[in-house]
Amino acid sequence: MSASPRPLLVGVGTVLAVSASLVGCTRKSDAGAGDGRGIRVVAKDDACTVSKTDIPAGHLRLDVENRGSKVTEVYVLYPDDRIVTERENIGPGTKAAITAEIKAGDYEIACKPGMKGDGIRQKVTVSGAVAAQRSPAGDAAVAAYRHYVQTQADETLPKVKAFTDAVRAGDIAGAKRQYALSRIGWERTEPVAESFGDIDPKVDVREDGLEAGQDPRRDWTGWHRLEKALWRDKKIGDREKELADLLDWDLDDWVRRVRRAEITPTSMANGAKELLDEVAKNKVTGEEERYSHTDLVDFKANVEGAQKSFELLRPVASKNDPALVGELGRQFAAMNALLDKYRTDKASYDFTSYEKVGKEQRKELSDSVNALAEPLSRLAAAVVR
Numbered sequence: 001m002s003a004s005p006r007p008l009l010v011g012v013g014t015v016l017a018v019s020a021s022l023v024g025c026t027r028k029s030d031a032g033a034g035d036g037r038g039i040r041v042v043a044k045d046d047a048c049t050v051s052k053t054d055i056p057a058g059h060l061r062l063d064v065e066n067r068g069s070k071v072t073e074v075y076v077l078y079p080d081d082r083i084v085t086e087r088e089n090i091g092p093g094t095k096a097a098i099t100a101e102i103k104a105g106d107y108e109i110a111c112k113p114g115m116k117g118d119g120i121r122q123k124v125t126v127s128g129a130v131a132a133q134r135s136p137a138g139d140a141a142v143a144a145y146r147h148y149v150q151t152q153a154d155e156t157l158p159k160v161k162a163f164t165d166a167v168r169a170g171d172i173a174g175a176k177r178q179y180a181l182s183r184i185g186w187e188r189t190e191p192v193a194e195s196f197g198d199i200d201p202k203v204d205v206r207e208d209g210l211e212a213g214q215d216p217r218r219d220w221t222g223w224h225r226l227e228k229a230l231w232r233d234k235k236i237g238d239r240e241k242e243l244a245d246l247l248d249w250d251l252d253d254w255v256r257r258v259r260r261a262e263i264t265p266t267s268m269a270n271g272a273k274e275l276l277d278e279v280a281k282n283k284v285t286g287e288e289e290r291y292s293h294t295d296l297v298d299f300k301a302n303v304e305g306a307q308k309s310f311e312l313l314r315p316v317a318s319k320n321d322p323a324l325v326g327e328l329g330r331q332f333a334a335m336n337a338l339l340d341k342y343r344t345d346k347a348s349y350d351f352t353s354y355e356k357v358g359k360e361q362r363k364e365l366s367d368s369v370n371a372l373a374e375p376l377s378r379l380a381a382a383v384v385r
Contacts, residue, residue, distance in 0.1 A: 057129060064098065
């Protein structure tokens with residue numbers, strides 16, 4: 001989860017994933033900047049300029065350049081601030097390309113210097129119809145991923161109940177044992193969960209991710225609020241038991257919504273990249289699980305979720321960019337081998353406490369994440385060629 005607040009109460013990170021506006025397609029991409037469908041975005045510390053404000057529906061490519069002094073994020077937003085697509089961690093002096101498909105409607109492009117606040121926004125209009133063609137391989141990938149996401153959600157509920165039952169019983173040690181395990185399914189499919197907008201800030205926000213004006217004593221709910229109670233405060237009171245009930249309720253709502261999620265090959269690819277962005281921003285830094293130090297469990301789950309999307313999209317991407325597919329296979333293998341070094345039990349999800357991972361080791365993990373994230377950022381383009 002991102003520490004910075006997001007639009008529409010979305011206090012976190014990754015979210016492109018599964019928007020109703022993104023339509024997967026395996027025909028040759030029409031997203032090039034030279035055919036009228038591309039937009040050049042220049043992000044500065046005090047400005048966000050776009051090359052055009054009227055674009056045709058279909059494949060969309062954002063060519064982003066950060067000319068500011070701060071790391072930035074760029075979003076395409078619906079009028080109600082739900083996220084169509086995004087890209088995080090665009091460093092000063094660097095560029096990024098985002099490929100997706102978009103339907104007719106009114107949107108905003110937002111740059112967020114420093115990755116905080118509502119961002120500097122420009123309105124854009126998308127017009128025309130989109131021919132949503134998809135190959136049998138693309139359809140198969142979507143169907144398999146939908147099953148995977150639903151299975152992860154369904155399997156999360158009993159794990160969460162084991163955690164919340166321990167909280168309600170006042171069993172601190174038992175709740176600590178169940179905490180990280182209860183989060184695995186969520187972390188594997190986080191972009192899908194975040195696409196709904198209002199669920200993530202209820203269950204996965206950290207205290208510094210609350211919106212301006214929110215009171216932590218009243219408005220902070222979910223896993224990390226209970227994490228703080230268990231590891232830092234070392235107590236379970238009536239409020240924590242109420243929060244356990246709320247967590248059950250909110251995640252049950254999430255499971256019901258998952259079956260209605262819009263999933264496309266493009267959203268799968270971009271969601272995989274966003275999972276790696278989550279790792280880079282919050283897991284490698286130790287910010288995500290700052291009290292429990294169970295960051296490596298989240299880290300592994302994020303990588304697994306990204307790899308699942310990649311493996312399901314492999315038949316599509318292999319035809320368009322076999323070199324990219326080969327590189328991604330090697331980088332995922334290297335990333336998993338590195339994570340296994342911190343696994344205290346190879347048959348389970350027991351990992352070294354992150355507070356015991358030294359500076360040089362964290363750098364090695366960060367370098368491996370970056371080596372995987374770069375080619376993964378090109379997967380969406382490969383599945384729409």
